[in-house]
Amino acid sequence: MSQTANSRRDFLKTGSIAVLASILAPHMVLAEEADVKAALDKLYSGKTMAAGKIKLDLPQIAENGLVVPVGIDVESPMTDADYVKAVHIFADGNPLPNVISYRFTPDCGKASASARMRLAKTQNILAVAEMSNGQLFTAKQEVKVTIGGCGG
């Protein structure tokens, strides 16, 4: 994990992106992988997705499941002809799998952002980037949420 002070400040400067972080209530039914698939189908019904272009910045182990840092960075010239339109982040072990949706314009200059999300348990995080030409790119990583304790 390598969130730098810069990337967070940059994130705050790029005000033109929308963040929809889900707020979780306890005792909710957790999402399954099927729910993530359903959410994806709703957005991009059955379109092919390729791995790559999008860098997902996550800890391997969450220090605090309540506020897990998540950063994304998508490779793109961000010109009117070729830019990143949106990035969606899904957590397959959360009650509501769609954790964050970012929307970008060429004026953003770069398609990178970071935020904090709450994770209910150890699970996979999936990020999907939608390019202006309609292509879709994904990245996936597991984040371990541990009970903690002990230690040498």
Next chain:
Amino acid sequence: MISRREFLQASAAASAIAAASGLGPLGRAAAQQKLSQADILRFDPLGSLTIVHVTDIHAQLVPLYFREPEINLGVGDDRGRPPHLTGQQFRDYFKIASGSADDYALTYSDFQSLAKNYGRMGGMDRIATVIESIRAERGVNNVLLLDGGDTWQGSWTALKTNGQDMVDVMSALKVDAMTSHWEFTLGAERVKEIADKAPFAFLAQNIRSAEWQEPVFKARQTYERGGAKVAVIGQAFPRTPVSNPRWMIPDWEFGIREAELAKEVETARSEGADVVVLLSHNGFDVDRKLASRVKGIDVILTAHTHDAMPGVLRVGDSILIATGSHGKFVSRLDLDIRDKKVAGFRYKLIPIFSDAIKPDAAMQAMVKKIRAPFEKELGRELGRTESLLYRRGNFNGTYDDLICNAMLKERDAEISLSPGFRWGGTLLPGDPITFESLSNATAMSYPACYRMEMSGRQIAEILEDVADNIFHPDPYFQGGGDMVRVGGMGYSIDVSKPMNSRITGMALLKTGQPIDPARNYVVAGWASVNENVLGPPVWEVVSKHLADVKTVKLEPNTSVKVSGA
């Protein structure tokens, strides 16, 4: 599996004897029962720079017994490789004679009788003698003294003085830099207060403020020693907020932070460093993996997992050193620096046999002064033991058996849980159990002994979670420490399985009944990482138990069945 030749190539450069015994001529002298300070310190110097490493002292001011583990399993790539060797395997690998002083210092075998021969180890006054002798031989400006952390916690005096006793001792030793782990259990404010005032550098490249991801401590310090520019980068224990109470350091985030570390190494080089040293508290297996991924580190001084190895391990161009714990050892590494490169090195793990090494008078007086206000409490006899009491081992230790039994009785619980800490000394059969010995195994800042109900499912989840922290095949997922100790129940564990399928056969010992996932059990335990935990400090619970039973005699613990190793 790497060959012994690869492992000991450092010593081979020194002398045939050193290569054969690891500890040099000591083995022979010890076999003749004539340990002398000169034998222990003998070293054929090399180059002009010496790095001296101490670590995981756990606030042990005076000599003690400390038995190394009988079971210390490695998993994944680390299976069967040093430092995951014990007993005969350890002796075979390092060519150590059975019953020798090296054997006593480095393995569990025949501990009871060898302890009587060779005596207690460690003591800050003896460590001071060794360090001063190296400085006298090499010249003060050619020696760099580095402390790997877990220094300010582990004794009653450290707890009562908020770590000040150890800060004073390490300042008097003229430590150049330290990094840390248990230090953080004194709380963020106290750590900052000490770090800001101390004469040594408090280094940690991998701690950031939660809000702005800004560095909390200095990452790196450069020293001019032995005609070389030596850059030291600190690496605090990456999982401190998971393993220890996060509420004590609420605004700080840790992690390994490989990319940032690589940047520090690069910057150090570009600023003219001849040697780059990582003063690490990652744990040995984490450092071995890290060394294969982050290039340009000449020396990694490992810590946390309490491994002691009488030889270095090389990973690529990096030299890894493991100095042990509790003040039992001091590492000396001589480096020959040529053309901004390490052209050669020579290493010795110096065992601190307290009966053979003369105490440094000034440090002896300082330790005496520190302990004086607590001497009466420390010496209080709580009971006696007829069994060998020790901590280390992946699944149980007899000192923890005693603590678990005390919690079951005094807190009227069906099951007790004691954390798998690797700190705490050893007592020999016939020894009095003093409050000092008990506090060496329990003194810390969140000692409340809770009593609560947990479902069988929750207990299973705890065992699986802790097991995954130890036996995950990827070292970056390992937290160090040993398996949580259990009282009143048993289980089977297959260490080769993935998470949530390692633990089976959980049963209550009293009845033999399987643990029912749906039923609630009364559980007593201590060292919870949660805030506002209620209950008496665990040392009070054990003291009361000892007042009742007076003499401790433990049956062999067979409650954990291990497979897949």
